[in-house]
Amino acid sequence: MLYRKTITYLSLLLLCLCGVFACTKGNGTDNQADKLDRKPMLTHYADEYVLPGYDALLQDLNALKDKATAFTANPSATTLAATKSAWQEAYLTWQTVDMLEFGPAEDISLRSYMNTYPATESKIEGNIASGSYNLETFGNKDAQGFPALDYLLNSQSSTGTIDLYTTNAQSAAYKSYLNNVINKMIEKVSAVKTAWGTNRDTFIGATGTDAAGSLSKMTNAVVLYYERFLRSGKIGYPVGAMTGTPLPGHVEAAYSPELSKALAVKALESYIAFYEGKQYNGTAGTNGMKGYLAGIGTKDNGVLMADIISQSLNEGLTALNGLSGTLKDGVSNNRVAVLNVYDKLQGSVALLKVDMISAFGISITYVDNDGD
């Protein structure tokens, strides 16, 4: 009797097992990344980098607004210098959050309002002359943001600039354009910050490695940023790395040549800090992409890929810091040195775009240029 029962149970068990095996498709890939908990990393980025980052930028933009208000109320060498200085501070802070074009910033396309360069002078002057313009339109992306402010504040001597805001027939229009551009920037950053407030939980909850997951969206955005906006936008395009033709007018902050390199340095320093999992205030942490990559354990020749990437990014930073003179002059007159910096920056692209992406078990969802 017992024997019979055993047989019955065994048959039932066999039946169950067969049922499971017969109809389940094996999920072939056994990715190490799938086993890691991504929530601490996403929480770190949302709470310790993104939110404080936009706070800092908003603070700087509001300070800029105050200085610009004082300048337009009473244009003088002192108030102009204070406005320029606040603009520079805010522009440097922008470099710390420029890489975050995913989620709300992507929805709003923040970068296109903040930093489309080079600015088109004819559009800015046309808008000021006509007095009728809408900074939301596609035709005005290159007539606003930090680059337009650079033109408005720095394209002439201090005296020349003050004249525009005092004796010039259109001084009122210049004043209002300056303030409108700053207000638009504040409006956009505020919108992103507010949206992040509600998006935060969704962001840290989307822990999958699929294209809709936060890891894929964030990683794609920062890798794209590195190759297209940091490497190419700041260095490669102005030096003509692909064309051999320098475009000095295409450096970032073209009217403030002494600032271009500092902006690039700030951008790369921020990028490294972001990758390494530092908090926005600079405090070291382990919950960043680097820590996650180290957790996966991918190695090359016995060295952790996580460390190889840090080292490569830092080599780029060293090269960039070592560049003498301004970028605007360098792209024409110191090409070998600038191209060397480009090559050092280029060295990290494959590590980020191929090695890190594949270790993360995600894929690149953007392309370099339009197919047709």
Add this chain to the structure above:
Amino acid sequence: MRKQLLLSAGALALLLASCKKDTKNDDLKVPYSGLTTTTNYFTTFKDNAGTTTVNFDGQTTRIKMLTELDAYLKKGTTMTLDLAKIENMYRNTNAPFADAALNAATDKTIISKTAQSFSTANAEIERQRFLGYFAKIKTASESFAQPAASGTAGLLDSKYLVDAKGIEYAQLVQKGLMGAMLLDQISNIYLGEEKMNADNIAIVDGKNYTAMAHHWDEAYGYLTANEFYPKQNPADPTKWLEVFLGSYVRQVGTSVGGDPSALYLSFLKGRAAIVNNDLTTRNQQIASIRTAMEKAIATIAISYLNKTKTATSDGARMHSLAEGVGFVYSLRYAYNAKVNAAKSQELLDNLMNKPNGFWDLTNTDIDAVRDQIATLTGVDKNVVVNH
């Protein structure tokens, strides 16, 4: 004890059988279970002599015509175009094509297959629309030597020809005909009631296929000319061998909610069902194909609109927008379209009718159009396709 062993063995057999879908496969001329994503479409369907019964020369011919027309329109970036030549290509009159075989195919034209499923009066409106676009491209091409700006036709990023309103009409033509010709022919004409009610018993005089089977193949021929879909270029695995509609639908992969291989399986299985005279299965495939096509076009349209917002130059922005607008137009050619002709036209007008055209658009305008398409079609409004 023996009884119980037998019982469990029986249960096991039953269980295994339950995982198998088509128990009657053995009775079918073309068993469904043997069809895979790389099954050869041509050799699967053969006559008794072993010759394929698949033929869609007419479709391939029209796609080649579209290829030449599209290539000529793109020359507007380097020369002033000849409007008569463009219209001749559209109508296949006066031997306009470089490929003599196309000129010789005088019974094949793009114009006759533009919006063919519409009422004659409405089809005429669509044909006039494309003729109007040709005239705009011709006029813009006169400015090929100068950069474009708001109010000025010319080139953006030295490679995109736009009119004074920033509209790259060549893209509206290319993407628009993917809908008005290719999608319409597949979803409404060849998979439509009339063509699918054709005879499936008699062999067409002088041919080796039934009328119904041939109609199915003609639908397939508007998607691809290859023996399966999608197909990589063997010489360069980063490239694919489809053009136009087949190429764009292929780009809507599984990561963005599409499945080109599943679409292919539907074509394959539907054709097998016709051979098997199994109209229930065939009808299921028709429904799947129509749904997949509409979803793919909606996904591409939304993707291009999203890319417009993050583009980094006026050229890239306007180019992406023109592509998106072309697909917004094409949505009306889906079967029983969720974004129907009236809605598609309304969305198109919202994007094209500002005083300075595309130059006056804002993210808000784009989002309003995008969100309506997303709501109507059930596609994620944030989708971005890796084109």
